[in-house]
Amino acid sequence: xxxxxxxxxxxxxxxxxxxxxxxxxxxxxxxxxxxxxxxxxxxxxxxxxxxxxxxxxxxxxxxxxxxxxxxxxxxxxxxxxxxxxxxxxxxxxxxxxxxxxxxxxxxxxxxxxxxxxxxxxxxxxxxxxxxxxxxxxxxxxxxxxxxxxxxxxxxxxxxxxxxxxxxxxxxxxxxxxxxxxxxxxxxxxxxxxxxxxxxxxxxxxxxxxxxxxxxxxxxxxxxxxxxxxxxxxxxxxxxxxxxxxxxxxxxxxxxxxxxxxxxxxxxxxxxxxxxxxxxxxxxxxxxxxxxxxxxxxxxxxxxxxxxxxxxxxxxxxxxxxxxxxxxxxxxxxxxxxxxxxxxxxxxxxxxxxxxxxxxxxxxxxxxxxxxxxxxxxxxxxxxxxxxxxxxxxxxxxxxxxxxxxxxxxxxxxxxxxxxxxxxx
Amino acid sequence: xxxxxxxxxxxxxxxxxxxxxxxxxxxxxxxxxxxxxxxxxxxxxxxxxxxxxxxxxxxxxxxxxxxxxxxxxxxxxxxxxxxxxxxxxxxxxxxxxxxxxxxxxxxxxxxxxxxxxxxxxxxxxxxxxxxxxxxxxxxxxxxxxxxxxxxxxxxxxxxxxxxxxxxxxxxxxxxxxxxxxxxxxxxxxxxxxxxxxxxxxxxxxxxxxxxxxxxxxxxxxxxxxxxxxxxxxxxxxxxxxxxxxxxxxxxxxxxxxxxxxxxxxxxxxxxxxxxxxxxxxxxxxxxxxxxxxxxxxxxxxxxxxxxxxxxxxxxxxxxxxxxxxxxxxxxxxxxxxxxxxxxxxxxxxxxxxxxxxxxxxxxxxxxxxxxxxxxxxxxxxxxxxxxxxxxxxxxxxxxxxxxxxxxxxxxxxxxxxxxxxxxx
Numbered sequence: 001x002x003x004x005x006x007x008x009x010x011x012x013x014x015x016x017x018x019x020x021x022x023x024x025x026x027x028x029x030x031x032x033x034x035x036x037x038x039x040x041x042x043x044x045x046x047x048x049x050x051x052x053x054x055x056x057x058x059x060x061x062x063x064x065x066x067x068x069x070x071x072x073x074x075x076x077x078x079x080x081x082x083x084x085x086x087x088x089x090x091x092x093x094x095x096x097x098x099x100x101x102x103x104x105x106x107x108x109x110x111x112x113x114x115x116x117x118x119x120x121x122x123x124x125x126x127x128x129x130x131x132x133x134x135x136x137x138x139x140x141x142x143x144x145x146x147x148x149x150x151x152x153x154x155x156x157x158x159x160x161x162x163x164x165x166x167x168x169x170x171x172x173x174x175x176x177x178x179x180x181x182x183x184x185x186x187x188x189x190x191x192x193x194x195x196x197x198x199x200x201x202x203x204x205x206x207x208x209x210x211x212x213x214x215x216x217x218x219x220x221x222x223x224x225x226x227x228x229x230x231x232x233x234x235x236x237x238x239x240x241x242x243x244x245x246x247x248x249x250x251x252x253x254x255x256x257x258x259x260x261x262x263x264x265x266x267x268x269x270x271x272x273x274x275x276x277x278x279x280x281x282x283x284x285x286x287x288x289x290x291x292x293x294x295x296x297x298x299x300x301x302x303x304x305x306x307x308x309x310x311x312x313x314x315x316x317x318x319x320x321x322x323x324x325x326x327x328x329x330x331x332x333x334x335x336x337x338x339x340x341x342x343x344x345x346x347x348x349x350x351x352x353x354x355x356x357x358x359x360x361x362x363x364x365x366x367x368x369x370x371x372x373x374x375x376x377x378x379x380x381x382x383x384x385x386x387x388x389x390x391x392x393x394x395x396x397x398x399x400x401x402x403x404x405x406x407x408x409x410x411x412x413x414x415x416x417x418x419x420x421x422x423x424x
Numbered sequence: 425x426x427x428x429x430x431x432x433x434x435x436x437x438x439x440x441x442x443x444x445x446x447x448x449x450x451x452x453x454x455x456x457x458x459x460x461x462x463x464x465x466x467x468x469x470x471x472x473x474x475x476x477x478x479x480x481x482x483x484x485x486x487x488x489x490x491x492x493x494x495x496x497x498x499x500x501x502x503x504x505x506x507x508x509x510x511x512x513x514x515x516x517x518x519x520x521x522x523x524x525x526x527x528x529x530x531x532x533x534x535x536x537x538x539x540x541x542x543x544x545x546x547x548x549x550x551x552x553x554x555x556x557x558x559x560x561x562x563x564x565x566x567x568x569x570x571x572x573x574x575x576x577x578x579x580x581x582x583x584x585x586x587x588x589x590x591x592x593x594x595x596x597x598x599x600x601x602x603x604x605x606x607x608x609x610x611x612x613x614x615x616x617x618x619x620x621x622x623x624x625x626x627x628x629x630x631x632x633x634x635x636x637x638x639x640x641x642x643x644x645x646x647x648x649x650x651x652x653x654x655x656x657x658x659x660x661x662x663x664x665x666x667x668x669x670x671x672x673x674x675x676x677x678x679x680x681x682x683x684x685x686x687x688x689x690x691x692x693x694x695x696x697x698x699x700x701x702x703x704x705x706x707x708x709x710x711x712x713x714x715x716x717x718x719x720x721x722x723x724x725x726x727x728x729x730x731x732x733x734x735x736x737x738x739x740x741x742x743x744x745x746x747x748x749x750x751x752x753x754x755x756x757x758x759x760x761x762x763x764x765x766x767x768x769x770x771x772x773x774x775x776x777x778x779x780x781x782x783x784x785x786x787x788x789x790x791x792x793x794x795x796x797x798x799x800x801x802x803x804x805x806x807x808x809x810x811x812x813x814x815x816x817x818x819x820x821x822x823x824x825x826x827x828x829x830x831x832x833x834x835x836x837x838x839x840x841x842x843x844x845x846x847x848x
Contacts, residue, residue, distance in 0.1 A: 015644055017464040018611065019455030020653065020688075024446050026469075031443030040441040042476065043469040045450075048642075052466065059483060117622050160645075162821050187442065198541050218472075220439055221584075229444065264444075284736075290722025291715030294736045298714025301790055301823055303738075310736035311746070312708075312718045318733035318776060322746065352742055366725055397586050399725055 005065035005180045006041040007033055010056050012072035012081055013159065016045040025070050025161055029168060036173050037182035038066065039233075048072060053084055057154070061147040066176060071159030073121075073138040082125070082141075085156055089143045091127030099130055099139040106137055131155070131171045136163040142175065153179065184237040188248040189220075189229040189264035192255055193412055197221045200228070204254050207247075215247055223401075223408045225260070225267070260415070267411045268296045274418045275306040275356070282414075283352030284310040285323055285344040287335060288362040288378060293407045309352050313344065323347045336361050336373050338381075338390050345383035356418065357383045358410045362393075364402045378406050382414040389417055429489035429604045430465040431457055434480050436496035436505055437583060440469040449494050449585055453592060460597050461606035462490065463657075472496060477508055481578070485571040490600060495583030497545075497562040506549070506565075509580055513567045515551030523554055523563040530561055555579070555595045560587040566599065577603065608661040612672040613644075613653040613688035616679055617836055621645045624652070628678050631671075639671055647825075647832045649684065649691070684839070691835045692720045698842045699730040699780070706838075707776030708734040709747055709768040711759060711785040712802060717831045733776050737768065747771045760785050760797050762805075762814050769807035780842065781807045782834045786817075788826045802830050806838040813841055 009026045016023055023045060030040045041064050046052040053072075060067045072081030086093055100122035107114040121137045124130055131140030138158040145152060155172055157164045176182075192200060197219050201208070208217055214234060220227040228251060232244040252262050261270045275282055284293045294310035297303050313319040316330050324347050325340055333339045345359035362378030369375035376395040381388050391413050395402045433450045440447055447469060454464045465488050470476040477496075484491045496505030510517055524546035531538040545561045548554055555564030562582040569576060579596055581588045600606075616624060621643050625632070632641055638658060644651040652675060656668040676686050685694045699706055708717045718734035721727050737743040740754050748771050749764055757763045769783035786802030793799035800819040805812055815837050819826045 014640065014642055014655075015653075016451070016467065017454055018458045018655070019451040019453070019464075020613075020644060020651075021646075022446065022448050022451045027440070027443040027446045029443065030441055034442045040443075041471075042480070043440065045467040047465075055487075056466070063479075112620065112623070115622060115626055117625060162825060189444075196536065198539060199536070201541060202539055216438065218438055220444060222445075227444075229439075231438075231442070283742075286715075289719070290727070290731070291710075291718030291734055291736060292722075294715030294738075295713070295719045298716075298736075298738060299824065299827070301788075303714070307714070308739040309742035309746075310715055310734070310738075312715060312722075312734035312736065314718075314722060314728060314734075315732040318707075321777070322733075322735070322775065351746065353745070364725075400723065401586060403723070 004037075004039065004183050006039045006063070007066040007068060008041050008060035008064040009043045010053075010060060010067060010069045011043070011045045011159070012048065012053060012069060013045075014047045016071075017047045025159065025164055028161070028165065029068060029070070032168055032173060034185055034187070036177060037185050038173075038176060039185065048080055050080055050084060053081065054088065057088060061152055065150060065152045065180070067152070067154045068172070069154065069156040070164050073156065073158045081156060082123070085128070085141065085143070085154070086125035089125060089127045089145060089154070091125035093123045094126045095122055096124045096130050096139060098132060099124065102133065102139070103137045131157070131167050133158065133163055133167065134170070135166050136160055138163070140167045140171070144179075183233050183235055184240045185231065185233050186240050186244045187229055187231045187264070188244055189227055190248075190252060190255065190262045191225055191227050191260040191265065191267070191270070192258040193225045193260050193267075195226070195258045197226050200226055200255065200258070204251065207250060207254055211247065215244065223405050225408065227264075228255070229264075260412070267408055267415070269300065271411050271415050271418065272297065272300060272303065272306060274415070274422070278418075278422065280355040280418075281306050281308050282356045282358070283308050283348050283354040285348035285357060285359040286310060286312050287314060287319065287344075287360060288364050289360050289403050289406050290314055292403050293358060293360070293410060296407060308354050311348060311351060319344065323351065334373065336363060336377055336379055338379055338392070341379040341381040342383075342388050342390055345381035345388055349383055349385060355384060356414065358414050359383070360406050360410050362402075362406060364399045364406075366399060376402055378402075378409075380406065380410040380413055382410070382417040384417060384421055386421065387417070389413060428461075428463065428607050430463045430487070431490040431492060432465050432484035432488040433467045434477075434484060434491060434493045435467070435469045435583070436472065436477060436493060437469075438471045440495075441471045449583065449588055452585070452589065453492060453494070456592055456597060458609055458611070460601060461609050462597075462600060463609065472504055474504055474508060477505065478512065481512060485576055489574060489576050489604070491576070491578045492596070493578065493580040494588050497580065497582045505580065506547070509552070509565065509567065509578070510549035513549060513551045513569060513578070515549035517547045518550045519546055520548045520554045520563060522556060523548065526557065526563070527561045555581070555591050557582065557587055557591065558594070559590050560584055562587070564591045564595070607657050607659055608664045609655065609657050610664050610668045611653055611655050611688070612668055613651055614672075614676060614679070614686045615649055615651050615684040615689065615691070615694070616682040617649045617684050619650070619682045621650050624650055624679065624682070628675065631674060631678055635671065639668065647829050649832065651688075652679065653688075684836070691832055691839070693724065695835050695839050695842065696721065696724060696727065696730060698839070698846070702842075702846065704779040704842075705730050705732050706780045706782070707732050707772050707778040709772035709781060709783040710734060710736050711738060711743065711768075712788050713784050713827050713830050714738055716827050717782060717784070717834065720831060732778050735772060735775060743768065747775065758797065760787060760801055760803055762803055762816070765803040765805040766807075766812050766814055769805035769812055773807055773809060779808060780838060782838050783807070784830050784834050786826075786830060788823045788830075790823060800826055802826075802833075804830065804834040804837055806834070806841040808841060808845055810845065811841070813837060
């Protein structure tokens with residue numbers, strides 16, 4: 001098999017090693033690189049330490065021809081990446097005029113005083129080509145040289161996500177595609193619900209064993225759902241696409257009873273698409289999820305076409321005053337009950353004037369549980385003007401996970417109602 | 425300086441290299457290790473490939489005495505971690521009786537059929553000590569041996585976050601503290617708002633230059649706020665605490681005009697604490713954030729003591745019907761206007777019966793902008809029964825970031841109102 005250039009991603013910053021921030025940059029970068037046919041060999045996070053960064057670079061060039069760095073380029077004193085790169089690639093620090101103009105323009109626009117420290121951002125190693133930063137002051141740097149007898153590229157970008165993303169899209173990926181030849185990589189993903197990873201594996205064991213070596217299957221379990229992903233690699237784009245589609249169709253048929261979607265989409269996106277296609281609207285009445293389900297809907301651009309709003313009834317008082325749940329019902333059955341979520345869902349339809357609604361009420365923990373209703377107890381309902389369906393779950397995780405699971409299960413309940421009404 | 429054992433974290437899974445999931449495990453692990461005085465040297469993510477995992481282990485043992493692995497232990501066929509560890513640590517696969525009982529018990533409890541594949545999970549290398557998994561089927565494995573002439577430990581855990589977290593807390597960290605001696609590491613963090621990273625750096629330049637070598641300062645900018653973190657390391661816990669507190673007090677004084685809190689807390693937590701201390705309640709009226717602010721409040725256990733609910737008025741209709749914003753006002757000024765957010769905030773107080781409220785309305789993008797109100801335009805208001813304060817912002821980022829920034833800035837606006845009312 002032909003060896004294509006691969007990439008190693010190095011993220012720099014002590015904050016990554018003490019866990020104070022979660023690294024979302026390298027996941028995004030990996031995604032974009034894969035789309036462009038550039039396989040990622042490894043991701044490494046190191047601290048702001050000269051020796052560690054240097055060694056990470058040495059190691060990276062042993063296994064990859066492309067090394068992408070983010071972080072360590074800010075204006076403050078804990079940054080050592082730039083002088084290190086200058087020495088590593090045997091250059092001298094020089095002022096880059098375009099980067100200087102950019103820094104000045106940004107400070108003028110923001111009407112902030114420009115200090116020595118900011119001007120320093122326009123200095124770069126003489127051995128790099130500058131990648132303009134259209135969104136911030138720190139310029140990107142592209143080094144091309146030879147290591148271990150092969151052509152290598154090292155690209156350093158700021159750690160600020162939108163600045164890095166802009167550079168990747170505008171300059172880095174097109175530049176790499178210009179310089180190297182990459183294989184075609186295709187991924188196809190489907191989403192299943194209501195069945196465990198090992199059970200799925202049994203269902204598709206023969207299929208999996210018969211897969212050719214250039215197709216990989218991965219199981220990605222998450223919050224009560226399992227995604228299955230096929231990845232195919234090859235030199236001919238058309239062949240790769242045809243092969244993966246063929247195998248993907250087989251896979252879909254095998255898991256059909258549990259299939260939610262044959263796209264790499266979230267459950268929220270699946271539900272949104274059904275609503276959009278049928279010109280239907282939705283609203284939520286949320287107690288224990290506290291607006292999380294609504295925020296999942298509205299995270300997506302264009303959601304105003306189907307999502308109208310939500311009543312977050314975290315207190316019983318709000319359940320009563322805005323969602324018209326009688327105090328006697330709350331007293332008799334408790335806020336976490338089938339009766340209450342049913343009425344919350346029905347009254348949300350009226351209050352928000354929507355075609356469909358979701359309502360949830362539960363105990364997310366860690367406190368608030370009782371013997372009858374332990375932590376993790378959730379009642380959920382999905383309603384249309386024709387019917388209400390309900391479901392009770394008992395989740396046994398931490399607060400955050402319980403909230404996310406409640407969101408997933410209630411969306412799946414809604415999906416079932418949507419499909420049912422679509423058929424009838 | 426004494427050399428203490430350090431840790432390298434290796435996460436395993438092709439999904440990490442194609443960016444289909446974000447690795448939150450290793451950030452959490454790093455946090456917990458640091459708290460226990462165990463410095464993290466490096467974090468590495470590799471694919472499900474024999475050579476890459478093997479090489480990552482070899483590299484890790486060169487720099488660290490402690491290597492923590494997560495992922496690659498599920499019941500499905502893409503897992504190669506266990507056989508690899510068996511070979512790497514020169515053992516044979518044997519059935520662990522306790523792990524077997526655990527697998528059987530879980531399947532009995534879930535009332536699911538137990539298949540061959542699940543039984544395999546109870547097999548472990550003969551050279552490891554099993555760490556019981558109280559939350560799932562895959563056992564943890566602890567290997568102790570000698571590499572490069574020093575004692576090393578390798579611990580393999582499942583990638584499912586709550587299973588890994590349980591093992592880390594119950595067994596791994598206590599076990600490591602038992603076996604090795606670690607230094608005392610102390611971190612103190614403060615949060616500033618309304619001032620840039622480089623400007624802060626100038627303010628505290630003398631302080632920073634005078635820091636002793638065992639104290640580190642880091643700048644952590646995030647969404648219009650900058651956190652400053654001091655980290656001190658030493659062998660004597662009391663000395664470390666005294667030293668860091670002394671420097672931290674100096675730092676606080678220097679940045680006092682921009683200080684939000686001297687704790688490592690989020691803005692939501694700061695606001696929550698003020699509300700709780702004064703026995704005040706809050707609700708939100710959200711258009712463009714679609715429930716995100718409410719979900720930030722309710723993510724925190726115990727939030728029902730101050731958070732009562734929210735009206736997510738994503739459509740103008742809901743602004744009108746539930747928040748009583750007159751249609752004429754919406755027509756005249758538009759939904760994104762000072763008049764509308766002011767009234768949304770005031771009526772949220774009444775509707776939700778709270779002491780304080782936040783209201784936001786804006787254009788998060790990518791569509792929906794106009795010349796007068798470009799994408800990123802947001803009006804926000806914070807209200808009490810005594811007054812309403814408003815703020816207009818223009819954010820220039822992507823949808824997700826605009827939502828998060830709107831949340832941050834509106835919480836900061838509320839914080840200002842809370843402090844003002846507390847004083848008067």
